[in-house]
Amino acid sequence: MDIDVRNLHPLEVKVLLHIGPGDEITAQSVIESLGFNIGQCNQAFSWLEAKGFLAEHSRKTRTYYELTELGSSYAEAGLPAERIFTLVRNQGPMTLPEAAGQLGISSKDAGSAYGQLAKMRVLGMDDEKRVTALSESLPDEVRTARDLLNKGTEGLIEEASLGEHERWIMHAISKKRGAAAAPFRTLERDEVIYTLTDLGKKFVQELVSREITGDEYGELTQEMLAKGTWKHQQFRSYNVHIPPARIIPGRRNPYNAYLTWVKDKLVSLGFEEFDGPLVETEFWNGDALFMPQFHSARDIHDVYYVKNPSHAAYIDQPYLDQVAAAHEHGWTTGSRGWGYAFDRNFTRRQVLRSQGTVLSAKTLPIAKVPSKYFGIVRCFRYDQVDATHGADFYQTEGIVLGEKVNLRTLLGLLKMFAEEVAGAQEVKYVPGYFPFTEPSIEVHIKHPKLGWFELGGSGIFRPEVSKSLGVDVPVLAWGLGIDRMALMHLGLNDLRELFTPDIERVRLRRGK
Template sequence: MDIDVKNLHPLEVKLLRHVSLGEKITAERIVEELGYKVGQCNQAFSWLAAKGCLVETGRSKKVLYELTELGSAQKESGMPVERIFTFLKENGPHTMPEIADALSLEKSDVGSAFGLLSKEGITKLNDERKAEVVKEELPEEVRVQRALLDKTVDALEEASLSDAEKKAIAAMAKKRGAASSPFKLIEREEVVYELTEAGSAAKEGVIKANITGEEFGLLTPEMLSSGSWKNGSFRPFGINAPTSRLIPGRHNAYGNYLQWVKDKLTSLGFEEFDGPLVENEFWNGDALFMPQFHSARDIHDVYYVKDPVHCKEIEEPWLSQVAKTHENGWETGSRGWGYTFDHEFTRRQVLRSQGTVLSAHQLTKAKIPGKYFGVARCFRYDQVDATHGADFYQTEGIVLGEDVNLKNLLGLLKMFAEEIAGAEEVKYVPGYFPFTEPSIEVHIKHPVLGWFELGGSGIFRPEVTKALGIDVPVLAWGLGIDRMALMHLGLNDLRELFTPNIENVRTRRGN
């Protein structure tokens, strides 16, 4: 395993520099020689062993007496027996409760300590039943205990103790009545390591790179103000170390794609339009010269609004003109559909089922020449599955101009195919839409998706445009960009475009 020595922690660096091949490496030794804490030692061992720099060659069990919290306190401020002895010496005879009060000790602790002292003939109760010191020296046992406390840093190894010390420590650990004892008996395994060849190589690397383990970690404001950063070098960071996960605020990837499409279209001179989700049969179908008996206007193809069932009115003169156009062609040059237009049906409210509705609305307020587009949410009476959504976006638009014609329509489609879809080849075939004549479908060869239908288009029928007050030709187009959006996002299920799953959306990327 190749080791990037820059990634080594200072504890590892210092340890590596300190040891050589063939030596026994133990925690005890490193604590003693490098001043590591036992914990630091163990960290360094496990990191280096994981990197293959150290190998375990053996292990042995050790019994240790570890200083407890109580032990640390007693080491600092004295054992109860010591404190009572000193108190009585300095303050003269006192009763037991007085002693307990003055030294904040439990009565039982005072009792047992006094018992010990009295047994050794150091204290006794006087006639007033007060304790007093009669001998100037503490017993041997207590003095050994004090010495033990004094020499313990973290723990004492049992093997290193004399018999007297063992006895004393046992006595300290044995005080059943006391809340706890100053020493705790623990067993610890000591592992013996040796440097491996890889470890040796790492050591060479560390020395060669002149890494000492004494480098600066964090640059602190204090270092800057004192200038101390000038007195050393900085520990290098491993550039390939794993990073932590960030959760940024982000735009939606599908939304970004739609924005991109909108930006493309505006850059091509199109102005955006929009409209409400609730429409009526008039704009959703009648204005588009779809006869009211058209199969696509069936109850199984459009969502009806429950309440209000009808809108209040349809704007004039559009209503009269469209109605007459359906019936007999009005002034559009058409013979019409030849049926009686239903003025109630036309007010029935539906959820917008096609984006072309917005194009029809726009005709009543369009400029000539003019280019318009919309990305419209539409609703279709379909079973929801991977290729059908209950609601979805359609991208639609119109081009109005005195002289626009079929060849311009083909030009426009070619531009969309190249600019928006990145098509390699474009093919046009005759299509059919109730509101355009002629009608064209554009198929493109996409570098990834292959041949597919990019969209439908045509020149609006005069029955549509004239009835809505427009006397110039109007090119109308719609692009099916869902497929490209899915590819762009690396998805294959339309439902994913509108997923509520936060994690999926957070991690989704566009192309």
């Protein structure tokens, strides 16, 4: 263990400097000479022992005497023998019950006090059975006991500190058990005796040579600055290796921060953000995307229907007529259409938006040419919620409109996403299928960590979609599956974790 002498606590420093080579040191001696309390003393010993500076030398049992409640009252009011003697001396002879009554002590205590003094011929009984003083002064035993009582009020009395005579007296007025009836209680304590180790000696020299005293300043205070007292002392060095306390900062949600990063990336690539309501009509959610109303293409995703309001009041024209005509016979888009009767009631049916492409379609009527748009929007799917399916989740979608955009610019766009958003160098394009794009392309990338996976789907909007919504130029449509990258970024493998309500988990989470 590497120990820096500057990192020792002032309590440790003082103990080390106090103890000389070969000295035996105990808690009691530290308390007496350094003014520590017992807590500080024990702390310093345990630290120093752990560091290997002190070693236990031996243990010794020491005897102490502690005033009992009775002893305290004697110390204050006097011993019964002392009091009877003084009473009789001052007021002349009186019967024992009379004396006990005046002193407010029991006749038993009064009797034993008389017996003790009578034996030493200090008190006697006259003819009328009255207690009479036979001597001028109290005997030495009583005076000594009195002194011990006084001393006891100051704290524990160690047996070793008493003279032989005092010890003899103390034994008479103390008890180990059932001590309530005696003035003193006898205590026996195990005391550990420490000595400096060789390592400790080395550090003592180190302390001395560095002039560390344990009186160095802790905190720099305002007062020190005001008075300039900081100039006269050293500051104590801190242990920089102590683990710091935890801090709980205000902070972004890491998943949201990731989505923000993607948004910023797309903005930097010239994309304008779109957004929209959570509740959509079947018109925008499927019909405008040329998904036939009752065709299996709508099996691709099952939607949540809104109970109330079940239908929108109306669908904006001329888009309703145009989309309906495109479904029925192709309208003027060059298509033959799906060839069925478009249901204008069903198209007003309200659903929870099930795909981000809805907002791409909704942007077409107001889109500039040329332009690029994107959105990271919440979608809802009728799915069993599990590690790979959420009840609601984000989709990242967008479009690029321009007279001169085509399949190759779509591939270029996908390559740019692969490089800029996913950090991939290798890109593979394969034909895909989406009801609203033709041609349709899936882009697979070799992610630095995840390996090959499908980054997204894309295509060129079918003219049935774009023309019906008022756009005559090609529209590149794309969607990126960024949740997989987000999970990897956050070190997670369960989509449900992205929306966890657990505060501690969110606090600890961080991006890679």
